[in-house]
Amino acid sequence: MSIRLTNVSKGFEHTQVLSDISVTIAPGEFFVMVGPSGSGKSTLLRIIAGLTSVTAGQIYFDEREVTALPPKERNLSMVFQNYALLPFMNVAQNVRFGLDNQQLSANEKNKRVDWALDLVHLSGLRDRKPKALSGGQQQRVSLARALAAKTPLVLMDEPLSNLDAQLRAEMRAEIIRLHREIGMTLIYVTHDQVEAMTMGDRILVLDAEQIQQLGTPLELYNHPANEFVAKFIGTPEMNIVPITVNEHNQFSLGTEFAAQQAVPVPFALPAGHYHLGIRPEQLVPLAAAGTAALPATVADVQQLGNDTLIFSDCNGQQLVSRIPQQFEVAVGSRLQLAVPPQKGAWHLFDAQTGAAIKEGVADGGR
């Protein structure tokens, strides 16, 4: 089922939550909506579900307008953050409960329950009460309940945020597998950018009532549309620092040009003030001092085993580097951080608006 939102807005009494959201979701797509808490992502999901009304705009399912229809008539299922299982029913009864108001024969209902429990590998626990299950198993029951209805659209509202890290990784793979096997349209809300990156075919980044960017995980990572997306996607966060460029195509950190720290820009860039974003893995220390490098003082080192994170101070700006190996360096020692020579690693943003700058940087853009 395809979903189309046109100019959807939602306001509560005194606050605007969503402004002018327009997006089309393709049939069978794994569509992730991500944003910090309070960004309106859950509200948008509830609007699609029909649990919340819109203040303006229209919603179409397969070109049929559903804006005013109640959830029941939209033919969808939902998975909730807190599972929403009924504690007084066992696993099988819980799965069956979602089918009770559908016009199905008892035989068909039983078949659906068995099928759904089998899909989530819970057939052996069908007589247990939810209380006797782990958090991950409870969420599987909730998934089975949503799948048993065999609706063409499934909505998931932060389904993994109550689980611990290990279970979360396991369930992530599980949901991806279920989506592949069944092929329904799946709209998934999360505040976790790792979930968004690893699961979604496409990701919608929401913040401050609005769509910040819509694209595939790699589009978002390689070509963030603005500083918000740049910082939100990727861990550790992208380094974003103010820079000043002079007429000789040299730049220095800070809002004033400092000649003694000037470093050449590896491509033609008009003079002015910018915000420069560099991913931590693109900002690595040089073995020896060079001209295209920023001198920095090591403030902290975190050894992750496979990676080393180096937090350093460069001319009053905090920078972080990620080195894909174990790397010994003492706190307080001096480093030369290499400025990446390729344009693709330079993310330039307008110093005032924070929007990505595409012109003048030529082939770096899409």
Place this chain on the structure above:
Amino acid sequence: MNRLKNGLQYLLLTGVAVLLLFPLLLGFWASLLPTKEIAAGRFLATNLSWHNYEQALLTTPLIRYLANSLVTAGLITFGQLLLCTLAADAFVFSDLHYKKQLFAVFLVTMMLPFEAQIIPNFQTIKAFGWLDHYAGLTVPFFTSAFGVFMLRQAFLQLPADLVRFGQYLGLSQLQFLWKIVVPYSRSMLVTFGLYTFLTQWNQYLWPLITTFSDDYRPVQVGLKQLQSEDTFANWGMLMATAMIVLVPTLVLLICGQKFFKHNLNAGGTKG
């Protein structure tokens, strides 16, 4: 040190328990003695028997009183469970405007003592011709602010996601109440039911002024009636009737202990 503290605590508890149980034990003992011995003050007599119980059941309208109490307390419990549940549902799940303000006004009625309502209630019941009738005994108690308050607190504990789940399934408000809210809160409903039944079983003032015949008189008033009848100076038998009246409440209390401990505390801290 710890053992000493423990021992002292047990000593204190035992002392209080004896103090509390003494009248009950005295009553039970007296119910086994012939009235003659009691009247003569010979409490240490040894000719114990169940004779008084036999007499109480066979010669007094005690069984009728018990039945009246059972019907009255049962009807009130049913009425309160039904109406308080519906009211609490409206206060929690409906889209009523000014829900909170209305609930506050509603709570004020909890602070109005029952004694203050007796005269107007009596006049109303009299006007309806419900004096000395089950209707007069039960209808005025079919709802209580306390019950609505307690159930509202219980319903508020329902996870928000379950409410949304009910919405997306398209359950009507009554279906939602019946299929999700009531089973979810059933231990609170059982506690409230037991509490109501016990309270109503022990009602005294209202049945005293609204019943005039043994056909509708409940036990508590019945006991008083037995005592005040001229011919009735049979203390042994009176004690036996009192003991019999205690039995249903004791059974309910013991069975419901688990629920009481759990839910009344929960309501207290979460409320």
